[in-house]
Amino acid sequence: MLLTILRRQEKAVALWLKDFILTMQEFFLFSVRTFKAFPKAGRYWRDVLDQASICGTDSIPIVLVSAISIGSLLAIEVGNLLEDFGAKTMLGRSTSLSVIRELGPLLMGLMLSARFGSRNGAELGAMQISEQIDALRAFGTDPVAKLVMPRLVAALIMFLPLTALSDFAGLHSAAYMAEHYHRLDPGIFWNAVYPRLAPKDFVVGFLKAPVFAIIITLVSSFNGFSARGGTAGVGRSTIKGIVVSSGLVLVANFYVSKIVLENM
Amino acid sequence: MIELRNVSLKYGDKEILKNISLTVRDNTIKAILGPSGVGKSTILKLMLGLIKPNSGQVIIDGTDITPMKEASLYSIRRKMGMVFQGNALFDSLTISQNLGFFLRENMKLPEEEIERRVSEQIQFAGLEGYEDQLPESLSGGMRRRVAIGRALIFKPHMILFDEPTAGLDPVSSKKILSLISDLRNNNNLGAVIVTHIIDDVFNVADCVAVLYQGEIIFDDVTEKLNQSQHPFIRSILSDKILEL
Numbered sequence: 460m461l462l463t464i465l466r467r468q469e470k471a472v473a474l475w476l477k478d479f480i481l482t483m484q485e486f487f488l489f490s491v492r493t494f495k496a497f498p499k500a501g502r503y504w505r506d507v508l509d510q511a512s513i514c515g516t517d518s519i520p521i522v523l524v525s526a527i528s529i530g531s532l533l534a535i536e537v538g539n540l541l542e543d544f545g546a547k548t549m550l551g552r553s554t555s556l557s558v559i560r561e562l563g564p565l566l567m568g569l570m571l572s573a574r575f576g577s578r579n580g581a582e583l584g585a586m587q588i589s590e591q592i593d594a595l596r597a598f599g600t601d602p603v604a605k606l607v608m609p610r611l612v613a614a615l616i617m618f619l620p621l622t623a624l625s626d627f628a629g630l631h632s633a634a635y636m637a638e639h640y641h642r643l644d645p646g647i648f649w650n651a652v653y654p655r656l657a658p659k660d661f662v663v664g665f666l667k668a669p670v671f672a673i674i675i676t677l678v679s680s681f682n683g684f685s686a687r688g689g690t691a692g693v694g695r696s697t698i699k700g701i702v703v704s705s706g707l708v709l710v711a712n713f714y715v716s717k718i719v720l721e722n723m
Numbered sequence: 724m725i726e727l728r729n730v731s732l733k734y735g736d737k738e739i740l741k742n743i744s745l746t747v748r749d750n751t752i753k754a755i756l757g758p759s760g761v762g763k764s765t766i767l768k769l770m771l772g773l774i775k776p777n778s779g780q781v782i783i784d785g786t787d788i789t790p791m792k793e794a795s796l797y798s799i800r801r802k803m804g805m806v807f808q809g810n811a812l813f814d815s816l817t818i819s820q821n822l823g824f825f826l827r828e829n830m831k832l833p834e835e836e837i838e839r840r841v842s843e844q845i846q847f848a849g850l851e852g853y854e855d856q857l858p859e860s861l862s863g864g865m866r867r868r869v870a871i872g873r874a875l876i877f878k879p880h881m882i883l884f885d886e887p888t889a890g891l892d893p894v895s896s897k898k899i900l901s902l903i904s905d906l907r908n909n910n911n912l913g914a915v916i917v918t919h920i921i922d923d924v925f926n927v928a929d930c931v932a933v934l935y936q937g938e939i940i941f942d943d944v945t946e947k948l949n950q951s952q953h954p955f956i957r958s959i960l961s962d963k964i965l966e967l
Contacts, residue, residue: 489744595813597771598804598877599797605828 473575482685489603489681493611503693506609507616512578513612514575515617521574522621523628525566526558533557534636542641549649550637558629559656560663560716567625568671568708571618576679576704579610583683588693607680614672649700659723663716670711672691685723724748725770725803725881725915732765732780739765740911741937742779749880752907752914754924754945756959757934763917764808766934770915771805772796784880801829804874808885810866812858812873819845819854822872830877842956844872856858864895871902881913882906888923921959924948933959 500507533554541547583606586592595602607720637643682700686692725747732740739762747753747770753952756765768774769781780787783799791799811823823841826832832840845854848868850861856865867887873884887903888896904927906912916928923932924945931948933941935955941948948956 486857589809589814590807590811591813593768593806594774594805594813596773596793597807599801599829600825601793636854706930 476687479669485685486677486681489607489684490677492603493607493677493680496601496608497612500612500694501609502506503605503609506605507612510610510613513578514571514614515621518571518574518617518621519624521570522567522625525570526563526625526628527632529562529566530554530632531636533562533629534633538637538641547641547643548647548723549651550641550643551634551648552570552655554633554637555630555656556660558633559626559660561712562666563626563629564622564664564671565622565708565712567618568667568712569705569711571614571621571671572679572704572708573701575614576675576701577697579676579679580683580686580700581693583680584686584693584696587684587686588689601678602684607676607684610680611673611676614676614689615669618668618672619665621662622665626664659719663719663722666719667712667715671708673702674707674711678707687694724782724784726780727766727769727964728780728782729935730769730776730781731768732762732774732776736938740769740776743937743939745932745939745942747881747913747915750907750911751929752927754916754918754928754931755934756918756924756931759919759935762937763883763919763934764851767885767915767917768806770821770883771800771803775888777834781785795952797829802924803881804877804879806867806870806874806882806884806887808889810858810870812866812869813859817855817857818850818861818869821858821869822876825873826856826876842875844876862895864898867891867895868902871899875906875910875912881915883926884914884916884918886918887916888918888920894966896923898903903927 479719531631534550537553537557538547538550541549541553549686583592586606634645634648637648638645679697679700682696682703686696688695725745727743727745729742729744730740731738731742743766745755745766755763755766765774769776770783772781773793774936775789782788783802786799788796788799813824818823819841822844823837826837826840845851848865848871850865850868850872853861853865858869861869871882871887872886884903887899893897900923903914903916907914916923918924925948930944930953931941932939933948933953933956940953941956949960951957954959
């Protein structure tokens, strides 16, 4: 009896592992096909512009809201902590490092994973279920070049200015809170920000933008392309895309910081 | 001409097609008849190279497409048009944009020629006045006619229909079937029709292959279907529609 259960479990694990390896292989090939389609970006420039508008300009409000909230909150909490040590003048330094290196790009990545990633997953999933992707292939159009490559090019272009915007909004909201909540002179706040920021602080922050763009676009699009089983299947693949890409964004955030800070 | 030679296909452990062979000649309408879920649509996808068989060959006009890579298949696919069961129209594009989409994508034609071909298909499908509508605002029969127009706009040699009358009312079904007959009679176009409706087979098909449990159990001219003594064919001939 016990042996039968164990054998069944062993078979289930083996099947899961085989499935996982196959999915990884398919994802790798899908990613290679997307990058190989880059020379066609000129041909699909209209699609690139459409996607740039969706993931760029349309995402500005959500990026601003998250950056302003986290910048303000950070200034209040860190300011309170520094006050205990009599080091409130260091508020600009600590918030700027947190925002530019970590929180600005990370929050932007998570917001775009939810916004842009869910849109990709749902749209491509619905196209897959309704055989529109098969129709593209059947009539001689490469669906990866037409649907995925423009999304990736647009994300690679737009995530950089969005990171800059997130940093800018986060820092200025922190400065506003420093002045009005902690009664810290703006000159003291900004003096602790700009002269002390090193190139590596910007490299850490801005290098995350293309990494997140690649993760979010490829994971969400791959899950859309893999949707099966009607409208419920579209829902499942969209959720999977958001969960996996958000998780990978968090992991990548850690490793990019670690690698750059250790080597610069 | 389309030829399937000893084709087998498995999805996981499930054997969908078992060593089937099938030939579709130019300028003929061949029906593939079988119950739902038996793998009829899979045969159409094999013919287009959208999926690859586990074994056997798919030969299009003398070329074996089974070992071919995706990029080299595009030119082969353009020889055929496909009408999907759910039409697979692009729901964010208007009817005329849907019709002209693949011409703009894949053929370097002047815009005037594309517009001429689009209006030709609009007229053929009887959709004058609906050019700027989105697919969702059309009836099922109209959407099917747009899908047929989109498949025809490339001027293919062969057109593949996946359940062309499924989900349509009797009047729309009749219109679609007469459209398919006209294509063969007036345009010398071959066709493969996948269906589970026997009346469709007798109405338009020159020959028919019956797919049952992953095997072809009948493959001959339509008139001979009535003479078959196979128990499954006898039972479907009395029921007319296959519902399993």
